[in-house]
Amino acid sequence: MALFMVELTGVGCARGDEDVRPFLRSPKMLKFMGKQDRLAVIAAKRAAGERPLPVLTGLYLAVGTIPFELADLEPLARESVLNERFCMQAFSTRGLDQVNPLLTFRCLPNMPAFHVSLNLAVQGPYWVSYPGVGQFYQGLEQAVADLEAGTVDAALVGGVCDRDNFLVSTLRGKGLDTAGFLRLERDGGRPLEALELAYRPGTPATPDEHGPGALAFALADGAKEHQVQAADGIWGRSRWR
Amino acid sequence: MALRVAVTGIGLVTALGNDPDQFARALLDGQSAGGPITLFDPASLITRIAAEVPLRVEGDRKSFFAAEAARAALQDAGLTTGGGLSLGIGLDLFSMPAMVDYLHQRPHDRLQTPAEECLQALCAEHKIDFPPRTHVSACSASTDALGDAFRLVRGGRRPWMLAGGTDSMINPMGVAGFCKIRAMTTRNEDPRRASRPFDRDRDGFLLGEGAALLVLESLDEAVKRGATVYAEICGYGNSFDAYGISEPHPEGAGAILAMRRALQDAGDPPVGSVNAHGTSTPKNDPAETRAIKQVLGAQVPVSSTKSMLGHLISASGAVEVAAAILCARRGWMHPTINLDHPDPQCDLEYVAATPRRLEPGYILKNSFAFGGQNACLVLRTF
Numbered sequence: 001m002a003l004f005m006v007e008l009t010g011v012g013c014a015r016g017d018e019d020v021r022p023f024l025r026s027p028k029m030l031k032f033m034g035k036q037d038r039l040a041v042i043a044a045k046r047a048a049g050e051r052p053l054p055v056l057t058g059l060y061l062a063v064g065t066i067p068f069e070l071a072d073l074e075p076l077a078r079e080s081v082l083n084e085r086f087c088m089q090a091f092s093t094r095g096l097d098q099v100n101p102l103l104t105f106r107c108l109p110n111m112p113a114f115h116v117s118l119n120l121a122v123q124g125p126y127w128v129s130y131p132g133v134g135q136f137y138q139g140l141e142q143a144v145a146d147l148e149a150g151t152v153d154a155a156l157v158g159g160v161c162d163r164d165n166f167l168v169s170t171l172r173g174k175g176l177d178t179a180g181f182l183r184l185e186r187d188g189g190r191p192l193e194a195l196e197l198a199y200r201p202g203t204p205a206t207p208d209e210h211g212p213g214a215l216a217f218a219l220a221d222g223a224k225e226h227q228v229q230a231a232d233g234i235w236g237r238s239r240w241r
Numbered sequence: 242m243a244l245r246v247a248v249t250g251i252g253l254v255t256a257l258g259n260d261p262d263q264f265a266r267a268l269l270d271g272q273s274a275g276g277p278i279t280l281f282d283p284a285s286l287i288t289r290i291a292a293e294v295p296l297r298v299e300g301d302r303k304s305f306f307a308a309e310a311a312r313a314a315l316q317d318a319g320l321t322t323g324g325g326l327s328l329g330i331g332l333d334l335f336s337m338p339a340m341v342d343y344l345h346q347r348p349h350d351r352l353q354t355p356a357e358e359c360l361q362a363l364c365a366e367h368k369i370d371f372p373p374r375t376h377v378s379a380c381s382a383s384t385d386a387l388g389d390a391f392r393l394v395r396g397g398r399r400p401w402m403l404a405g406g407t408d409s410m411i412n413p414m415g416v417a418g419f420c421k422i423r424a425m426t427t428r429n430e431d432p433r434r435a436s437r438p439f440d441r442d443r444d445g446f447l448l449g450e451g452a453a454l455l456v457l458e459s460l461d462e463a464v465k466r467g468a469t470v471y472a473e474i475c476g477y478g479n480s481f482d483a484y485g486i487s488e489p490h491p492e493g494a495g496a497i498l499a500m501r502r503a504l505q506d507a508g509d510p511p512v513g514s515v516n517a518h519g520t521s522t523p524k525n526d527p528a529e530t531r532a533i534k535q536v537l538g539a540q541v542p543v544s545s546t547k548s549m550l551g552h553l554i555s556a557s558g559a560v561e562v563a564a565a566i567l568c569a570r571r572g573w574m575h576p577t578i579n580l581d582h583p584d585p586q587c588d589l590e591y592v593a594a595t596p597r598r599l600e601p602g603y604i605l606k607n608s609f610a611f612g613g614q615n616a617c618l619v620l621r622t623f
Contacts (some may be wrong), residue, residue, distance in 0.1 A: 086342075
């Protein structure tokens, strides 16, 4: 017997450099999108599927580290030096002239949520967190609570990361670029049978191939149970019929 | 059964002081924290002013602010262990000097300080038992953090929560990024008059920094243990604009939805005042005006804390909640300073120049993020 009144009605995954254009409402938005934005939209659309989302659809999303691109930063850094050292005067004049203003839009942590909301016409509520699968599990917990309380009629729960990136890899090591999303509703799919979270700081993290959206990849592969110890100390486990 | 949720501790790090009494007095006096940027040389940037916290900090400023605010909040509440943490936090961009050294293949300082380090430090110091929650919805982040904590306590899922936000973007990349998209005021010669929400002559926001952490717990438990009850949180709602990447919906559709959700969550109480998002940007203020008018009419008094403290980005909502509560407990709404020539598009009952008497009652708090994430709280003071 299911312990929760929550069922999985869709799974969507995306990885690498998949083309987002078929998933966009307006191709004009492409120039504003970073890799996390593109992957999140693709995976969310796949999880949502062809059935329309209800008006009360919540978005619960864990994003990864901000992925500035080397190609954007090299000219900025090159023009911001004097005698090979950083120089504020050079930075604020010649350096900034090298920066594409769109860079700001591509690097904000709330932008994947914006692009998903725009392209799937989702008006929330929302829950947007950072940086990995531990926070994804907290988003899942909140989505389950909101579905059971009737605050939402459907939930898109996702995780996205861009780890094939020089800046991110200096911090967390190199990894895959991925997004994984679940569509959850109160009926019509695979029931959620168990969901547990705990905080266990200092416990070694489990391998993290698929990033914050790892649960979606596991479920897409047919798994019924998923367990993870995240690097930030959060432990999560879920079981699905 | 839903529990009533009380605010029983407030910890602050702000440009107008860290002591809650001092902070409230400064707000009621209408003091501006604007001044020249001193944390680095802004050189030829088009904006060279901000509202800095007058503290020299080794390392990551927002982490330091959060640690100080957390200690003060828990001491104020008289709680030690066994609770949870919900934090709105700005993500580090990167250190530009370190980036230059890195790209020149020289020894370099850390390029970034990951935000989760701040949470982990808070959890370790205060023996937080539950998984900490991070919120990164930009300018709505700390309002969302408080709303999330409110729901966890109301539902009996946490005994108490330390919740709020911390941020500092007064660094070369942060200021330069906002300059590049021309979001900030360029009134460099007049920093104390630079933040002017709802004024005809506003030209962008004044960047601020700081932190506010609040302790939330069951009202019954708070009364039982004799804690100071600053206020009650009664409702929370959020929404997406799903409209424009850099501008709010012109009619404030997403803001209206968030306000209505928060009010419905609180049982549709009579709202006595609004602490607005009020950024002093050309686009936010008229859109927020239209949204407030649609939901509450034009007669409810409205004020903006950002007129004095500037825009604390991810920390703004929590600091402004603290501002509204602390002033209301003294029976006042703080003023919106520099509102000298009201914009004809901004036609609400703004509390300009001097504070206004406020009866105990319900306060609506708005926070609206770049990227269309809108979060609102309903507070009640006694």
